[in-house]
Amino acid sequence: xxxxxxxxxxxxxxxxxxxxxxxxxxxxxxxxxxxxxxxxxxxxxxxxxxxxxxxxxxxxxxxxxxxxxxxxxxxxxxxxxxxxxxxxxxxxxxxxxxxxxxxxxx
Numbered sequence: 001x002x003x004x005x006x007x008x009x010x011x012x013x014x015x016x017x018x019x020x021x022x023x024x025x026x027x028x029x030x031x032x033x034x035x036x037x038x039x040x041x042x043x044x045x046x047x048x049x050x051x052x053x054x055x056x057x058x059x060x061x062x063x064x065x066x067x068x069x070x071x072x073x074x075x076x077x078x079x080x081x082x083x084x085x086x087x088x089x090x091x092x093x094x095x096x097x098x099x100x101x102x103x104x105x106x
Contacts, residue, residue, distance in 0.1 A: 020033075059076050
């Protein structure tokens, strides 16, 4: 992707991916889903997950899977509120940008 991904957009994407399952999503799955949308390294995403946990937007728990523990992340109520804020802001922002591109003379 040629556009920079800022912290707020990355947080919004991570929260959106984590919101897909009320029971939570394990960390590796989150990183793969995010990487399917934007070009970013796993080493960048795990600090984002830890920060969102520290900010009480995500809660974390471990669960055994095939003899190993997986770390799962699930949205908190604060995380849901933050995601809704991001979704509204994104709709507004992306709509304005889309209008500019639609009006461009090529």
